[in-house]
Amino acid sequence: SQQGEEDPQALSIQEGENATMNCSYKTSINNLQWYRQNSGRGLVHLILIRSNEREKHSGRLRVTLDTSKKSSSLLITASRAADTASYFCATISGGSYIPTFGRGTSLIVHP
Amino acid sequence: EAQVTQNPRYLITVTGKKLTVTCSQNMNHEYMSWYRQDPGLGLRQIYYSMNVEVTDKGDVPEGYKVSRKEKRNFPLILESPSPNQTSLYFCASSPPRTATHNYGYTFGSGTRLTVV
Numbered sequence: 645s646q647q648g649e650e651d652p653q654a655l656s657i658q659e660g661e662n663a664t665m666n667c668s669y670k671t672s673i674n675n676l677q678w679y680r681q682n683s684g685r686g687l688v689h690l691i692l693i694r695s696n697e698r699e700k701h702s703g704r705l706r707v708t709l710d711t712s713k714k715s716s717s718l719l720i721t722a723s724r725a726a727d728t729a730s731y732f733c734a735t736i737s738g739g740s741y742i743p744t745f746g747r748g749t750s751l752i753v754h755p
Numbered sequence: 756e757a758q759v760t761q762n763p764r765y766l767i768t769v770t771g772k773k774l775t776v777t778c779s780q781n782m783n784h785e786y787m788s789w790y791r792q793d794p795g796l797g798l799r800q801i802y803y804s805m806n807v808e809v810t811d812k813g814d815v816p817e818g819y820k821v822s823r824k825e826k827r828n829f830p831l832i833l834e835s836p837s838p839n840q841t842s843l844y845f846c847a848s849s850p851p852r853t854a855t856h857n858y859g860y861t862f863g864s865g866t867r868l869t870v871v
Contacts, residue, residue: 747795
């Protein structure tokens, strides 16, 4: 069952611009994770935010979490062509230890 | 290097011919999971395992089997593959989540399976 849903499905920007992707989910969560996937490759874990956290940073990445709206956003600042990839949010809920993934946002950064 | 290793990377097979996709991790992780990825459907979980000899069905387990006889290995078995199992498969592993520690998953590089 799909828990997280990313928005937009696709995003095309110029190098240097910021990219924002959103994730909405249905049920309460323990934590939310963001992953990146380069074409045809395995997913790479980017950042994890716990349900009691509101914002987290890692390099050029900024993740926010609003549990009242059941949503999260991933901001990539000063994007680079190498950021071109698909980005997935994954949620862990209740007693489950296994992340449930959304369908992803496809990001294209033009040089 | 800490990693999840899947083999093979590419496989073309015929309907009904049993196959096994291997998955091995060298991080002593308890949790392991198999996903399939299809266009427009995202990642869907097939089976997962929370420790040795403990396996559970995910969202799309039909047509698949798994085993977890030892901590490092979690093979995916297709007893009688069919064309609708043509997909990109990923194995992933993680330490267990505790009250104070939450972890992301480490993914393998994927196995692209075509069943003709």
